Amino acid sequence: MSQKQVSSKERELEKKDLLTIHSAKEAEQLFHYSAGRYGSRFLEEMQERKRFVGVRCPKCRKVYVPPREVCGPCFTKMEEAVEVGPRATLKTYTIIRFPYIDPETGELKRVPFGYGFFKFDGADTLFQHYFPIDDESKIKIDARFEPVWREHRTGSVRDIEHFVLVED
Amino acid sequence: MARRAAIVATGQTHHRSIRRDVNGQELINEAVMRCLEEGELTIDDIDAVLIGNMDHFEGINYVDCWSVDGSGGFMKPTIKLTTGGTTGSTLGIAGYHLVASGAFDRVLVIGWEKNSESDTTGAINTAFDAIWDRPFFAGAIAGLAVMAQTYAHLYGATARDAARVAVRDRHHACLNPYAHLRKETSIEEVLASPMLADPVCLLDMCPRTDGACAVVYAAEGIAEKMCSQPAWVHAVASRHMYSYISDADTGTGTMISMERASAELYKKLHIKEPRKKIDVIEMYQPFSWAGLMWIEDMGLCKKGEGPKLVWDGATDLGGEIPINPSGGVVATNPIGATGLIRCAEVALQIMGKAGDRQVPDVNLAIATGFGGCAWTDLLAYGKKKPT
Amino acid sequence: MDRAAIIGIGQTKAEGRLKEFNYAELVYPAVVAALEDAGITIDNIGNIVTTSNDFWDGRTISSMATGDVSGAWDRNISCVEGDGAFGAFYGMCRVLSGHYDTTLVTAYSKGSESVSAYITNAAFDPIYIRGLGLDMVSACALQARRYMSRYKISEEQCALVSVKNHRNGLDNPNAHLKLDCSLQDVMNSPMICDPLKLYDCSPISDGAVAVIFANQKKAKKLGRKPVWVKGVSLCMDTYLLGDRDLAECAALTKAAKKAYQSAGISDPRKEIDVAEIYDAFSYQELMWTEGLGFCDRGGGGRLIESGATGKSGDIPVNPSGGLLASHPVIAAGLIRIAEAVRQVRGEAGRMQVKEDVRTALAHGVNGACGQSHCVWILGRE
Numbered sequence: 033m034s035q036k037q038v039s040s041k042e043r044e045l046e047k048k049d050l051l052t053i054h055s056a057k058e059a060e061q062l063f064h065y066s067a068g069r070y071g072s073r074f075l076e077e078m079q080e081r082k083r084f085v086g087v088r089c090p091k092c093r094k095v096y097v098p099p100r101e102v103c104g105p106c107f108t109k110m111e112e113a114v115e116v117g118p119r120a121t122l123k124t125y126t127i128i129r130f131p132y133i134d135p136e137t138g139e140l141k142r143v144p145f146g147y148g149f150f151k152f153d154g155a156d157t158l159f160q161h162y163f164p165i166d167d168e169s170k171i172k173i174d175a176r177f178e179p180v181w182r183e184h185r186t187g188s189v190r191d192i193e194h195f196v197l198v199e200d
Numbered sequence: 201m202a203r204r205a206a207i208v209a210t211g212q213t214h215h216r217s218i219r220r221d222v223n224g225q226e227l228i229n230e231a232v233m234r235c236l237e238e239g240e241l242t243i244d245d246i247d248a249v250l251i252g253n254m255d256h257f258e259g260i261n262y263v264d265c266w267s268v269d270g271s272g273g274f275m276k277p278t279i280k281l282t283t284g285g286t287t288g289s290t291l292g293i294a295g296y297h298l299v300a301s302g303a304f305d306r307v308l309v310i311g312w313e314k315n316s317e318s319d320t321t322g323a324i325n326t327a328f329d330a331i332w333d334r335p336f337f338a339g340a341i342a343g344l345a346v347m348a349q350t351y352a353h354l355y356g357a358t359a360r361d362a363a364r365v366a367v368r369d370r371h372h373a374c375l376n377p378y379a380h381l382r383k384e385t386s387i388e389e390v391l392a393s394p395m396l397a398d399p400v401c402l403l404d405m406c407p408r409t410d411g412a413c414a415v416v417y418a419a420e421g422i423a424e425k426m427c428s429q430p431a432w433v434h435a436v437a438s439r440h441m442y443s444y445i446s447d448a449d450t451g452t453g454t455m456i457s458m459e460r461a462s463a464e465l466y467k468k469l470h471i472k473e474p475r476k477k478i479d480v481i482e483m484y485q486p487f488s489w490a491g492l493m494w495i496e497d498m499g500l501c502k503k504g505e506g507p508k509l510v511w512d513g514a515t516d517l518g519g520e521i522p523i524n525p526s527g528g529v530v531a532t533n534p535i536g537a538t539g540l541i542r543c544a545e546v547a548l549q550i551m552g553k554a555g556d557r558q559v560p561d562v563n564l565a566i567a568t569g570f571g572g573c574a575w576t577d578l579l580a581y582g583k584k585k586p587t
Numbered sequence: 588m589d590r591a592a593i594i595g596i597g598q599t600k601a602e603g604r605l606k607e608f609n610y611a612e613l614v615y616p617a618v619v620a621a622l623e624d625a626g627i628t629i630d631n632i633g634n635i636v637t638t639s640n641d642f643w644d645g646r647t648i649s650s651m652a653t654g655d656v657s658g659a660w661d662r663n664i665s666c667v668e669g670d671g672a673f674g675a676f677y678g679m680c681r682v683l684s685g686h687y688d689t690t691l692v693t694a695y696s697k698g699s700e701s702v703s704a705y706i707t708n709a710a711f712d713p714i715y716i717r718g719l720g721l722d723m724v725s726a727c728a729l730q731a732r733r734y735m736s737r738y739k740i741s742e743e744q745c746a747l748v749s750v751k752n753h754r755n756g757l758d759n760p761n762a763h764l765k766l767d768c769s770l771q772d773v774m775n776s777p778m779i780c781d782p783l784k785l786y787d788c789s790p791i792s793d794g795a796v797a798v799i800f801a802n803q804k805k806a807k808k809l810g811r812k813p814v815w816v817k818g819v820s821l822c823m824d825t826y827l828l829g830d831r832d833l834a835e836c837a838a839l840t841k842a843a844k845k846a847y848q849s850a851g852i853s854d855p856r857k858e859i860d861v862a863e864i865y866d867a868f869s870y871q872e873l874m875w876t877e878g879l880g881f882c883d884r885g886g887g888g889r890l891i892e893s894g895a896t897g898k899s900g901d902i903p904v905n906p907s908g909g910l911l912a913s914h915p916v917i918a919a920g921l922i923r924i925a926e927a928v929r930q931v932r933g934e935a936g937r938m939q940v941k942e943d944v945r946t947a948l949a950h951g952v953n954g955a956c957g958q959s960h961c962v963w964i965l966g967r968e
Contacts, residue, residue, distance in 0.1 A: 053714050061702075065645065071609060103655075
């Protein structure tokens with residue numbers, strides 16, 4: 033059996049020859065992520081009682097939000113529930129101005145929007161969420177914020193609509 | 201140390217935005233062939249293959265299995281490693297351990313990414329916890345922007361300071377035939393480029409790239425026969441410290457993983473003045489601001505003094521401690537390869553094969569990796585065999 | 588040259604759906620158990636290698652999820668993506684390279700969180716194969732048919748594997764399925780994908796395992812019963828299913844040969860006391876017993892019929908029940924290692940094949956239809 037050799041010089045690859053296989057909206061990969069015991073408690077407190085509950089490490093005394101079973105630095109199991117917030121200090125933030133595909137929805141994200149890391153009063157770690165950017169000049173590090181709750185809550189971090197500046 | 205090991209050959213593709221002319225396997229093979237050619241080797245000389253990329257960019261499961269024909273792993277031990285952005289440096293570390301352990305004499309290590317095949321930010325978002333972090337996260341750009349915001353707030357660094365880093369790296373890239381973006385820029389041009397996420401502008405940020413990189417590690421006794429100047433591994437250190445992006449030291453202005461990994465590395469190297477002892481650094485610097493922040497966290501200068509070091513020209517080619525003579529990550533970023541490209545570039549510097557971007561008299565060089573939740577990998581390579 | 592030993596193992600009980608645990612909460616008990624078993628604390632751990640899979644976890648950088656619970660804070664850590672037996676290999680190398688006294692290796696997955704068909708479909712080439720809808724089960728069905736046809740293996744012979752392993756699983760406190768089935772039960776179970784019937788297929792389980800490697804010095808110092816790595820090798824075959832003869836397992840034979848060589852084994856059937864191998868489907872146990880040299884090519888069916896691979900046979904295979912009884916993906920190969928360790932230590936309880944187990948074999952597989960194999964020989968000295 034003879035094999036014909038085809039050198040790349042003989043056949044120039046033109047743009048139209050280069051095919052792409054698209055794997056888009058038909059290719060959904062659904063997941064049922066377990067929030068875990070600690071996460072479930074936190075989400076339930078938000079949904080039912082509109083409050084935030086972190087967990088404290090018995091060794092280093094740090095309060096973690098979101099809560100989890102093990103304090104990484106101490107490698108110790110945590111059990112003590114601690115209520116934090118609802119007010120929080122903005123520790124850092126940015127304003128997202130570029131659109132991208134949200135992997136959760138498959139849709140292009142609408143921009144611009146405010147994205148911040150909030151430290152609840154009483155917590156030692158930060159909590160991510162959105163904030164409105166009607167007046168960008170007021171957004172500063174160490175500004176005080178509080179959550180705005182949705183009417184209909186499902187036990188998700190989106191039960192909070194966003195965080196707004198505390199007007200004292 | 202059980203055995204010493206060195207990089208004896210490297211290969212890279214000419215990195216580009218979109219490589220429509222090759223599928224992933226072919227892209228991998230390009231880098232592999234170049235590397236083998238460089239080292240005057242055939243695939244038969246290779247005992248094992250390590251490969252990595254960041255899965256969701258190409259949407260292929262079990263990439264080591266899928267790419268075996270292109271990687272050369274056919275009927276060989278083949279393993280995949282992936283740690284996100286740090287994948288390339290994680291691979292660089294793994295290749296070293298596999299040879300140093302005595303398991304193999306010659307290991308081919310490959311990092312690759314065909315970033316054009318997906319929405320980069322969308323894919324990066326899937327790296328983060330689905331319940332707590334993912335709903336809000338806006339990819340690497342957001343994660344890095346918030347770091348920069350804190351740093352600027354604490355130390356007064358400005359967008360101009362960051363732009364100076366971008367200008368440096370984009371200038372260096374023009375000397376690197378493999379770099380993706382090879383276009384000089386100016387401070388003004390950087391500042392005028394579209395704002396992606398405050399304070400990060402388009403020209404501050406790395407691109408996304410299609411590319412691959414391969415290196416061969418060999419054991420002492422063999423490396424010397426394969427290469428006139430092997431790049432010997434002197435020390436490695438890693439810190440992948442956080443699981444939630446919201447835990448990460450985002451609000452502190454310091455990247456703790458870099459601090460700690462550097463401390464470990466310098467201890468192993470017995471050096472107290474890194475700025476004096478290190479001859480060149482290829483830093484996984486995904487955006488310009490990192491070139492200010494992380495040189496401080498690496499101990500090259502005090503906290504807050506990064507801008508000064510950069511403005512003084514110390515980190516330019518020809519300066520005291522050149523950083524990213526290859527143009528670094530803001531010029532080229534095939535994510536799974538990026539960390540390994542740092543290792544390859546540093547190896548080229550030690551071998552004296554870095555062409556127009558060569559730093560003279562390189563004895564000790566550092567390659568860094570970044571990714572995940574502000575994770576760090578570090579590798580130190582030297583001209584001489586470590587004692 | 589230094590030697591490595593396994594000084595600690597820890598495992599969770601596998602279940603179909605561990606809804607109340609996220610990945611970190613799943614892995615933590617396995618890590619704690621392994622540390623306890625080794626008689627050390629996390630402070631004694633030199634470095635960590637986690638094993639996970641981005642697709643099974645639904646997150647790229649899957650290693651991020653379990654850093655905290657694996658002791659990642661301020662320690663050197665890396666991650667292998669693939670079956671746990673391969674992660675263990677890298678973990679072992681990091682001890683032998685002289686940098687760390689010990690490596691903690693973890694492996695886990697929660698298959699219940701998604702649809703396995705989508706996840707394994709993603710392993711197939713997006714350009715040529717994926718659109719056909721192939722997944723792990725249908726691909727293995729192709730292999731089963733090819734193997735059975737080539738070597739005249741009957742469905743009943745495959746079913747005997749299922750009977751044996753499910754029964755063995757009853758004695759395994761960590762196994763997912765507790766199923767006592769007869770040959771008739773297997774033959775009558777619903778057809779999933781010809782010729783694979785329900786009981787020919789392993790389940791998909793949620794579970795985690797952790798194993799601690801130590802170098803020679805450390806292993807001897809710690810005083811507990813170390814189990815030594817006598818030989819280990821891995822090998823990967825070609826990718827597209829049509830590029831190789833699915834009835835053959837050249838990669839396994841090559842890996843086994845090298846592992847036997849390192850361990851000084853010339854007659855595996857005689858010198859290996861027990862084997863824990865990767866039986867994702869019943870036919871695979873037959874194929875792998877051939878590839879491992881326990882019998883001739885094509886002799887797998889006769890081997891199981893002879894009873895030799897039963898618990899009291901001369902080459903017991905999968906006394907733990909194997910994957911057929913319990914299959915946390917990714918963890919499976921590392922669990923084989925853990926089960927082999929138990930046998931060598933004499934601590935396998937009702938699964939113990941005999942008092943004097945000197946040499947055990949553990950086996951892991953990566954990729955579709957046994958594309959890549961990792962063979963471990965573990966021993967008392």
